[in-house]
Amino acid sequence: MSGAAPDKAALRAQALAARGQGGDQEAIDRRLIEVLTPFAGQILAGYWPIRDEADPRPAMRAHDGPVCLPVVPGRDVPLIFRAWDGGELERGSLGTAHPPESCEEMTPRVLIVPMAGFDRAGQRIGYGGGYYDRTLSLLRGMGPVAAIGCAFAVQELPHIPAGPYDQPLDMIVTDRGVIRVGRD
Numbered sequence: 590m591s592g593a594a595p596d597k598a599a600l601r602a603q604a605l606a607a608r609g610q611g612g613d614q615e616a617i618d619r620r621l622i623e624v625l626t627p628f629a630g631q632i633l634a635g636y637w638p639i640r641d642e643a644d645p646r647p648a649m650r651a652h653d654g655p656v657c658l659p660v661v662p663g664r665d666v667p668l669i670f671r672a673w674d675g676g677e678l679e680r681g682s683l684g685t686a687h688p689p690e691s692c693e694e695m696t697p698r699v700l701i702v703p704m705a706g707f708d709r710a711g712q713r714i715g716y717g718g719g720y721y722d723r724t725l726s727l728l729r730g731m732g733p734v735a736a737i738g739c740a741f742a743v744q745e746l747p748h749i750p751a752g753p754y755d756q757p758l759d760m761i762v763t764d765r766g767v768i769r770v771g772r773d
């Protein structure tokens with residue numbers, strides 16, 4: 590292995606281990622709320638954190654507009670999103686929590702995207718299901734979408750090799766700053 594580029598599984602394991610160190614959650618809250626201000630009135634997709642993921646819920650609660658959460662409808666298909674008004678959630682099979690079927694399905698215009706790892710070019714690694722790649726590809730085909738990655742700064746990796754399906758992020762918010770992809 591020496592000299593070879595680390596593969597995605599190794600990068601994912603490295604970033605997830607680093608995630609355990611955590612970071613300044615309040616700094617993430619502040620920055621997320623700030624970058625979301627221009628999206629007032631638009632539909633925001635957040636996520637319900639699993640284990641020690643950075644928590645986007647304070648920013649979701651502060652959003653001035655409709656908020657929805659992802660639902661996994663099955664393997665190898667895009668996520669769908671259901672309205673979340675602070676009500677009860679159901680447990681999903683992958684350790685997720687999502688609104689019940691009675692909640693309206695929505696098409697978000699801005700998404701806070703969970704990440705295992707990221708790099709400064711806006712490439713991201715998730716849990717490996719390809720869910721956000723498929724979802725962003727679909728949404729971007731329908732109109733303008735802002736994908737905002739959210740993670741602790743310790744989850745940054747020097748370089749993530751981009752595959753053909755990988756959808757880059759537009760912005761990354763960490764406890765140490767905001768990375769505006771393509772504008773730094």
Ligand SMILES: Nc1nc2c(c(=O)[nH]1)N(C=O)[C@@H](CNc1ccc(C(=O)N[C@@H](CCC(=O)O)C(=O)O)cc1)CN2
Binds near residue numbers: 661668704
């Ligand atoms: N909070 C959150 N919600 C999300 C995602 C995510 O990454 N984070 N997803 C992003 O695609 C989708 C769900 N996809 C997932 C794919 C795999 C696993 C998974 O491997 N779960 C492990 C636990 C991992 C851990 O705790 O660190 C498991 O259930 O064993 C979870 C979600 C939609 N919702």
Ligand SMILES: Nc1ncnc2c1ncn2[C@@H]1O[C@H](COP(=O)(O)OP(=O)(O)OP(=O)(O)O)[C@@H](O)[C@H]1O
Binds near residue numbers: 713
């Ligand atoms: N639009 C797509 N069409 C077909 N296959 C796809 C698409 N997007 C991703 N995939 C496949 O999904 C698999 C997982 O992709 P990847 O490792 O990039 O997931 P991830 O970004 O870590 O996961 P997630 O987005 O769920 O957090 C890969 O085999 C990839 O080829």
